[in-house]
Amino acid sequence: MNICVIGTGYVGLVTGAVFADLGNDVICVDNDKEKIELLNKGIMPIYEPGLKEIVQNNVEDRRLTFTTDINKGVRISEIIFICVGTPAKNNGETDISYIEEAAKGIGKALNEYKIIVNKSTVPIGTGDFVREIIEKNKEKDINFDVVSNPEFLREGSAIQDTLAPERIVIGAPTKEVAMKLLELYATLGRPMLITDIYSAEMIKYASNTFLAMKISFINKIANICESTGANISDVTKGIGYDSRIGSSFLNAGLGFGGSCFPKDIKSFLHTAKKFGHDFNLLNSVIEIDNNRATHFMNIIREKIGGFKGKTIGILGLSFKPDTDDMRDAKSIEIIKMMLSEGAKIKAYDPVAIENAKKIIPNIEYAKNSYSAAYKADAIAIITEWREFKLLNMEKIKKEMKRPVIFDGRNIYDPEKMRKTGFEYYSIGRR
Ligand code: UGA
Numbered sequence: 001m002n003i004c005v006i007g008t009g010y011v012g013l014v015t016g017a018v019f020a021d022l023g024n025d026v027i028c029v030d031n032d033k034e035k036i037e038l039l040n041k042g043i044m045p046i047y048e049p050g051l052k053e054i055v056q057n058n059v060e061d062r063r064l065t066f067t068t069d070i071n072k073g074v075r076i077s078e079i080i081f082i083c084v085g086t087p088a089k090n091n092g093e094t095d096i097s098y099i100e101e102a103a104k105g106i107g108k109a110l111n112e113y114k115i116i117v118n119k120s121t122v123p124i125g126t127g128d129f130v131r132e133i134i135e136k137n138k139e140k141d142i143n144f145d146v147v148s149n150p151e152f153l154r155e156g157s158a159i160q161d162t163l164a165p166e167r168i169v170i171g172a173p174t175k176e177v178a179m180k181l182l183e184l185y186a187t188l189g190r191p192m193l194i195t196d197i198y199s200a201e202m203i204k205y206a207s208n209t210f211l212a213m214k215i216s217f218i219n220k221i222a223n224i225c226e227s228t229g230a231n232i233s234d235v236t237k238g239i240g241y242d243s244r245i246g247s248s249f250l251n252a253g254l255g256f257g258g259s260c261f262p263k264d265i266k267s268f269l270h271t272a273k274k275f276g277h278d279f280n281l282l283n284s285v286i287e288i289d290n291n292r293a294t295h296f297m298n299i300i301r302e303k304i305g306g307f308k309g310k311t312i313g314i315l316g317l318s319f320k321p322d323t324d325d326m327r328d329a330k331s332i333e334i335i336k337m338m339l340s341e342g343a344k345i346k347a348y349d350p351v352a353i354e355n356a357k358k359i360i361p362n363i364e365y366a367k368n369s370y371s372a373a374y375k376a377d378a379i380a381i382i383t384e385w386r387e388f389k390l391l392n393m394e395k396i397k398k399e400m401k402r403p404v405i406f407d408g409r410n411i412y413d414p415e416k417m418r419k420t421g422f423e424y425y426s427i428g429r430r
């Protein structure tokens with residue numbers, strides 16, 4: 001099939017590359033000229049495991065091309081995916097101006113019947129909006145259909161999530177239109193749900209806010225574990241064995257960051273309010289998450305006797321492992337608080353340092369975990385990169401001024417750490 005993907009962010013680039021890999025002819029459009037030039041040279045704008053290889057292979061095989069020309073992209077394609085950013089406005093509402101811009105471009109270029117598929121996370125009702133904008137801008141009397149096909153990929157495992165999604169949701173106006181999308185996805189052999197556009201749009205928000213709720217729920221339980229002496233790891237296992245609860249997405253820690261959960265909860269609250277609903281449960285989810293960094297800071301401050309003049313080794317900067325994405329990363333908040341209280345920071349992350357430097361320029365960046373530990377009064381684990389789990393802890397201990405570890409993601413076994421000679425503090429465990 002001939003496919004056009006508008007927007008080459010995480011969702012667009014991964015979607016385009018995977019569709020090409022499945023044998024389709026894909027043209028990716030972005031109005032960022034520099035980005036398109038880099039992509040044409042095989043340079044990725046983001047770090048995502050496996051992405052570079054899959055893009056390069058498909059560019060070489062001429063199934064994947066990049067352009068700034070939306071007109072060309074739309075005209076030669078049967079299906080057009082909108083994968084542009086939907087950032088938050090100050091009041092929490094979602095800014096859909098990039099969607100509008102894409103829809104205008106599609107309208108102007110419309111030369112024959114097409115299916116326009118929205119993959120970006122958008123407020124319920126955006127499908128109607130896209131339809132209206134295309135109608136207004138189309139220059140010929142040509143029919144088209146709009147579909148909602150929300151994306152559920154996670155950064156860090158985006159390729160795998162796109163190749164083997166747990167479900168594919170297709171919100172289409174008719175069965176015939178849905179069939180066209182089914183045909184495209186059939187080769188993945190994954191469960192598909194066909195529904196209306198509003199429900200598809202709602203499924204995305206309900207999924208993300210539910211997942212965020214799980215994280216805030218377990219983090220609050222972890223706080224109560226700390227006060228009562230219970231152990232969050234055992235509690236999580238104990239509740240996770242109940243299949244109605246499930247064991248995934250219940251890792252207590254510093255809470256959620258990234259470009260999705262914080263923004264999506266606020267956007268969903270805004271939509272709910274617009275339709276007359278107060279969704280206070282979600283306000284609590286945000287409130288609990290907002291307190292994670294302060295809570296961690298309180299633990300560290302108490303144990304090391306204040307930050308003034310102390311050197312803190314920070315391990316992990318990105319909002320989660322396997323990505324260089326620093327958007328809403330907990331490291332930013334924590335490092336800024338530490339700096340304001342007089343600490344000296346030495347930070348290390350396997351891939352996010354370059355992006356971190358743009359946001360927190362005034363700290364020292366270490367070349368590896370051992371140099372971040374050098375003469376440190378304490379180490380704080382902020383992101384659970386796999387390589388931190390495999391460190392030579394004897395060596396880390398020798399580097400440090402005082403062997404204290406504050407594990408914000410519960411990646412180590414407390415007993416083992418203490419046996420190795422560390423003072424060790426984690427989340428919701430003794
Ligand atoms: C999230 C959803 O998981 C995807 O399904 C969705 O497609 C995506 O948002 C999106 O809307 O684009 P992502 O933000 O990439 O994906 O990352 P997650 O793996 O969901 O992690 C989000 C945050 O929650 C991270 O900071 C992570 O460290 C934290 N988290 C996750 C926890 O603190 N505990 C957990 O048990 C799981």
